[in-house]
Amino acid sequence: xxxxxxxxxxxxxxxxxxxxxxxxxxxxxxxxxxxxxxxxxxxxxxxxxxxxxxxxxxxxxxxxxxxxxxxxxxxxxxxxxxxxxxxxxxxxxxxxxxxxxxxxxxxxxxxxxxxxxxxxxxxxxxxxxxxxxxxxxxxxxxxxxxxxxxxxxxxxxxxxxxxxxxxxxxxxxxxxxxxxxxxxxxxxxxxxxxxxxxxxxxxxxxxxxxxxxxxxxxxxxxxxxxxxxxxxxxxxxxxxxxxxxxxxxxxxxxxxxxxxxxxxxxxxxxxxxxxxxxxxxxxxxxxxxxxxxxxxxxxxxxxxxxxxxxxxxxxxxxxxxxxxxxxxxxxxxxxxxxxxxxxxxxxxxxxxxxxxxxxxxxxxxxxxxxxxxxxxxxxxxxxxxxxxxxxxxxxxxxxxxxxxxxxxxxxxxxxxxxxxxxxxxxxxxxxxxxxxxxxxxxxxxxxxxxxxxxxxxxxxxxxxxxxxxxxxxxxxxxxxxxxxxxxxxxxxxxxxxxxxxxxxxxxxxxxxxxxxxxxxxxxxxxxxxxxxxxxxxxxxxxxxxxxxxxxxxxxxxxxxxxxxxxxxxxxxxxxxx
Numbered sequence: 001x002x003x004x005x006x007x008x009x010x011x012x013x014x015x016x017x018x019x020x021x022x023x024x025x026x027x028x029x030x031x032x033x034x035x036x037x038x039x040x041x042x043x044x045x046x047x048x049x050x051x052x053x054x055x056x057x058x059x060x061x062x063x064x065x066x067x068x069x070x071x072x073x074x075x076x077x078x079x080x081x082x083x084x085x086x087x088x089x090x091x092x093x094x095x096x097x098x099x100x101x102x103x104x105x106x107x108x109x110x111x112x113x114x115x116x117x118x119x120x121x122x123x124x125x126x127x128x129x130x131x132x133x134x135x136x137x138x139x140x141x142x143x144x145x146x147x148x149x150x151x152x153x154x155x156x157x158x159x160x161x162x163x164x165x166x167x168x169x170x171x172x173x174x175x176x177x178x179x180x181x182x183x184x185x186x187x188x189x190x191x192x193x194x195x196x197x198x199x200x201x202x203x204x205x206x207x208x209x210x211x212x213x214x215x216x217x218x219x220x221x222x223x224x225x226x227x228x229x230x231x232x233x234x235x236x237x238x239x240x241x242x243x244x245x246x247x248x249x250x251x252x253x254x255x256x257x258x259x260x261x262x263x264x265x266x267x268x269x270x271x272x273x274x275x276x277x278x279x280x281x282x283x284x285x286x287x288x289x290x291x292x293x294x295x296x297x298x299x300x301x302x303x304x305x306x307x308x309x310x311x312x313x314x315x316x317x318x319x320x321x322x323x324x325x326x327x328x329x330x331x332x333x334x335x336x337x338x339x340x341x342x343x344x345x346x347x348x349x350x351x352x353x354x355x356x357x358x359x360x361x362x363x364x365x366x367x368x369x370x371x372x373x374x375x376x377x378x379x380x381x382x383x384x385x386x387x388x389x390x391x392x393x394x395x396x397x398x399x400x401x402x403x404x405x406x407x408x409x410x411x412x413x414x415x416x417x418x419x420x421x422x423x424x425x426x427x428x429x430x431x432x433x434x435x436x437x438x439x440x441x442x443x444x445x446x447x448x449x450x451x452x453x454x455x456x457x458x459x460x461x462x463x464x465x466x467x468x469x470x471x472x473x474x475x476x477x478x479x480x481x482x483x484x485x486x487x488x489x490x491x492x493x494x495x496x497x498x499x500x501x502x503x504x505x506x507x508x509x510x511x512x513x514x515x516x517x518x519x520x521x522x523x524x525x526x527x528x529x530x531x532x533x534x535x536x537x538x539x540x541x542x543x544x545x546x547x548x549x550x551x552x553x554x555x556x557x558x559x560x561x562x563x564x565x566x567x568x569x570x571x572x573x574x575x576x577x
Contacts, residue, residue, distance in 0.1 A: 057075075057077045057094060057095075058075045058076045058077040058147070058148075059073045059074065059075035059076075059077060060074065060075040061073065061074040061075060062074075063530075063534060065154050067154070067156070067157055069098065069099045069100055069154070069155065069157050070095070070098055070099060070151065071152075071153075071154060071530070071531060071534070072150070072151070072152050072531070072534040072535075072538075073095075073150060073151040073152075074149065074150045074534075074538060074541075075149070076143075076147045076148070076149060077094075077147065077148040095151070099155045099157060100157035100158050101155060101157060101158075101159075102128060102157075102158055102159045102160065104128060104129045105126065105127065105128055105159070106127045106128075106130075107124040107125060107126060107127060108124070108125040108127055108132070109122060109123070109124060110123045110124065110125045110137075111123045113520075113521055115517070115521070115542075116308065117144075117542075118143065118144030119141060119142065119143055119144070119149070119542060120141070120142045120143075120144075121139055121140070121141050121142075121521040121522070122139070122140045122142075123137065123138075123139050123524075124137065124138050124139075124140065125137055126138075126155050126156060128156075128159045128161070128200055129161070129163055130163075131163065131198045131199060131200050131213070132198075132199050132200065133155075133156050133159065133199075133200045133202060134199050134200060134201045134202065134214075134216075134233065134243070135154065135156070135202070135384070135524075135525060135526035136154065136155050136156045136200075136202070137153050137154070137155075137524040137525055137526065138151055138152065138153035138154070138155060138524060139151070139152050139153055139521065139522050139523070139524060141521070141522065141538070141542070149538075149542070150522070150538045152522050152523070152524065152531065152534060152535055152538065153524035153526075153527075153531070154524070154526060154531075156200075156202040156211075159200065159202060159211060160211070161200060161211050161212075161213055163198070163213065164213075164236070167198060167213065167236055168197075168198060170195040170196050170197075172215075173195075173196025173197070173198075173215035173217065173234075174192060174195075174196055174217070176196075176215050176234050176236070176239050177192075177196060177215055177217055177219065177232055177234050178190060179239055180232070180234045180239055180240065180241045181219070181221060181232065181241075184221075184223045185221035185222065185223050185228075186221065186222045186223065189220075189221045189222040189265070190219060190220075190221045191219065191220045191221065192217055192218070192219055193217075193218040193219065193220060193343065193344045194217060194218050195217070196215045196216060196217040197215075197216055197217070198213060198214070198215065198216070198236075199213075199214050199215075199216040199233060200212070200213060200214070201213075201214050201233055201242045201243060212235050212236075212237070212242055213235070213236040213237065214233040214234055214235055214236060214242050214243075215233070215234045215236060216231060216232065216233050216234075217231070217232055218230070218231055218232075218247070218343060218344070219232050222265060222328045226327055226328040226329040226330060226334070227248065227264055227265060227327055227328040228244075228246070228248070229246065229247040229248050229341060229342065229345075230244045230245055230246050230247060231243075231244070231245040231247070232244055233245075243386075244386075245384055245385055245386060246385040246386075246471070247341070247342035247343055247378075247385075248339050248340070248341055248342065254277070254278070254279045254293055254296050254297070254318065254319050254320075254321075255272070255275070255277075255278055255279070255318060255319070255320045255321075256275075256276050256277040256278075256284070256289040256292060256293055256320075256321055256322075256323065257271075257272040257273035257274055257275055257276055257320070257321070257322040257323070258273050258274050258276050258286060258288070258289065258322065258323050258324045259271070259273040259274075259322050259323075259324055259325045259326070259349075260273070260274065260324055261324050261326060261335075261352070262325075262326065263326040263327070263328055263333035264325060264326070264327060264328060264349065265328055269325075269326070271322055271341070271345060271347065271349070272320055272322050272345075272347060273322045273325075276289045276323075277289050277290070277293055279318075286323070287360075287362070288323035288324060288350060288352070288360060288362040289323055289362075291360075291362040291363060292321050292323060292348070292350065292362050292368060295362075295365045295368035295369070296319045296321065296368065296372070297414065298365060298369070298404055298407075298408050298412075299365075299368060299369045299372045299404050300319070301412065301413065301414045302369070302400075302403065302404045302407045302408075302412060303376070305412065305416055305417045306403075306407065306417065306509075306512065306513075306516075307513075307516050307520075309376070309520075312372055312373075312375035312376045312378075312379060313375070313379045314379070317346070319348070319372070320346065320347035320348065321347060321348035321349070321350065322347065322348070322349050322350070323350045323352075323362055324350070324351075324352055325349045325350060325351050326351060327339070327349070327351060334351065334354075335351035335352045335353055335354055335358075336351055336353055336354055336357055336358045337349075337351045337361070338350045338351060338361035338362075338367050338368075338371055339371065340371040340372070340374035340375050340378075342374075342375075342378050343378075346375070348368070348371050348372070350362050353434065353436060354436070355436060356436050356437065356438045357436045357438050357439050358434055358435070358436050358439065359433070359434050359435070359436050360434065361434050363433045363434050364431050364432075364433040364434045365404060365405050365408065365433075366401040366402055366404065366405045366430055366431060366433075367401070367431055367433075367434055368401075369397075369400060369401040369403075369404035369405070370397040370398060370400070370401030370430070371397070373396055373397040373400040373401060374393065374397050376396075376400070376519070376520070377393055377396055377397070377519060380519055380520040380521070381519050381520070381522075381523040381524065381525065381527065382525045383396070383519075383523065383525060383527060384525045384526055385471065385474060386466075386471045386472050386474060387466040387467075387471070387472035387473065387474075388463075388466075388472070388473075388477065388527070388528040388529050389525065389526055389527050389528065390471055390472065390473070390474030391472075391473055391474050391475075391476075391477035391478045391480070391481065391529075392478075392481055392523070392527055392529070392532055393474065394474050394475055394478035395478040395480075395481035395482050395485075396481075396515065396519045398430055398445060398447060398478060398482050399447075399481075399482065399485045399511075399512070399515050400512070400515075400516070401430065402427050402428065402430060402447060403508070403512045405427065406421065406422065406423045406424075406427045406508060407421060409422070409424075410422045421507070421508050421509045422508070423489060423490070423508045425448075427447075427508075428446060428447035428448040428449075428486055429442075429443040429445075429446060429447075430443060430444045430445040430446075430447060431443055431444030431445065432444075440453065440454060441453055445475075445478075445479070445482070447479075447482040447483065447485070447486050448483070448486045448495065449495045449496075450479025450480070450482060450483055451479070451496065455476055456475070456476050456477075456478070456479035457473065457476055457477050457479050457480060458479045458480060458483050458494070458495065458496065458498070458561065459480070459494070459496070459498045459561055459562050460480060460529065460561055460562035460563045460564075461562055463477050463480065464476050464477050480529065480561045480563070481529065481532060483495075483560075483561055484536075484557040484558055484560075484561060485511050485515060485557075487503040487557045487560055488503065488505070488506055488510075488511040488514070488553055488554065488557045489505065489506070489507060489508045489511045490505050491503055491504050491505030492505075493560065494560050494561065498560075498561070498562065499559065499560050499561075499562060501556055501559045501560040502556070503553060503556045503557045503560050504549065504552070504553045504556070505553075506549070506550050506553050510543075510544070510550055513539075513543055514536050514539045514540050514543065514550070514554060515536065515539075517539040517542065517543060518532065518535040518536045518538075518539045522535040522538055522539060523535050529558075529563045530563060530564060530565065532558075533555070533558040533563050533565045534565070536554050536558075537551055537554050537555055540553075540554045
């Protein structure tokens with residue numbers, strides 16, 4: 001969700017609600033104990049206080065964020081008849097003190113969804129003093145009876161920040177952003193796709209002095225790393241860049257174009273390019289165009305039949321792609337890429353490769369499905385493209401990209417799912433069809449053995465840290481959730497024996513369903529690997545039952561790669577379920 005989009009949203013004001021639920025005030029959770037079956041989570045209790053208040057509300061599981069506020073709550077909080085915002089108000093009136101929210105806090109109901117078993121999902125964006133709070137977001141899951149089953153995500157506590165007069169002037173914001181980017185953007189390349197707006201940037205576990213008011217805008221420019229399409233956050237007070245969040249993720253109504261080998265952004269390289277094939281047209285004779293036309297169909301029907309999803313936005317959006325593209329790369333251009341270009345383009349772009357490192361990027365079905373899944377993510381969890389959330393974003397695309405390939409190989413068609421969804425060793429080789437002779441190992445990534453490429457990570461303690469190379473490891477750290485998916489699918493242990501955890505196999509179809517539900521309905525934009533652990537466990541409970549073997553397997557898969565998690569007693573559902 002873009003913070004500045006002008007969409008109509010319900011506002012849930014907390015100023016009055018903070019007086020409610022006093023029993024939770026000052027609630028602190030910490031060291032833990034566990035009993036019962038191991039399903040990957042457990043109830044946590046603090047050294048000086050117990051979670052009796054949360055338990056009284058119906059929650060049996062609580063895990064804290066680094067700011068010592070709830071990251072994940074699970075159980076059955078009985079709200080009145082679920083009507084979206086109404087049930088959320090009930091929850092907030094009782095839980096607001098546990099999140100230590102400032103008095104001038106409200107929420108925008110960004111979306112409401114349901115699934116085919118009657119569960120409802122409400123996604124909430126935190127607002128403070130009328131300004132969106134970056135990474136302040138939770139998802140509330142409720143069953144058809146109105147009982148709240150889970151709350152996942154982080155809210156920023158105890159915000160104290162003044163909004164200075166004149167800060168809302170878009171001209172002032174534009175000037176500040178231009179000045180901040182002057183040293184990294186080529187002269188004349190900067191383009192605003194929307195007017196700047198205000199946002200609050202509140203770093204995790206930061207003191208009040210680190211909470212910053214920022215100008216935010218979606219801008220496009222050419223920099224040292226090539227084409228950039230980013231949400232830019234610039235400090236109102238100092239003019240420094242606080243955050244840069246990419247909308248380029250480095251792919252059934254189809255529209256295919258070509259750029260004729262021209263570079264994006266040049267006089268001859270304006271997207272989408274020259275039209276080559278529309279929905280229902282015969283083959284164009286351009287191999288790249290025709291390859292992508294078929295791959296878009298395979299991906300569309302995979303999502304339709306596996307998950308009931310109608311295109312990437314679940315609203316039947318047309319799929320647009322441009323082939324034979326070159327991407328700006330510093331002071332030159334490169335054909336070695338394929339990318340989903342998010343707002344304002346909402347389309348795929350494919351290079352032809354240099355024939356050495358990469359071949360024509362239109363040759364890989366998993367490449368196309370990978371990039372289209374970036375579009376699915378952008379319209380659901382909107383995982384921020386940096387650090388661990390960015391690695392989850394990449395992993396979701398790898399998981400579904402390999403899933404589409406396996407689905408087609410198993411016999412999936414526009415008519416329906418295959419009789420049996422199978423996988424093979426080739427399933428875990430991402431981009432093998434586009435690998436050139438100079439690419440080590442003959443594949444872009446190795447999902448079952450991530451370190452085989454010589455740079456990806458497969459164990460949590462060895463991960464690229466925030467702020468490090470590759471935008472904090474968006475590609476390199478994706479090997480870890482990829483490996484979780486492989487272990488869930490076929491069972492086994494860590495390929496380098498980093499742990500001795502044995503993961504039971506649940507099959508490809510079930511693992512795909514768990515990751516899809518997590519991404520589409522449970523994860524928030526700033527999710528970490530730890531958050532993903534709890535979200536996938538909650539997805540497994542939702543799909544297969546609270547004490548199901550699939551839940552146990554999910555927890556063990558994250559254990560196998562070293563992501564910390566607590567163990568929850570297997571609690572049977574209350575009688576109203």
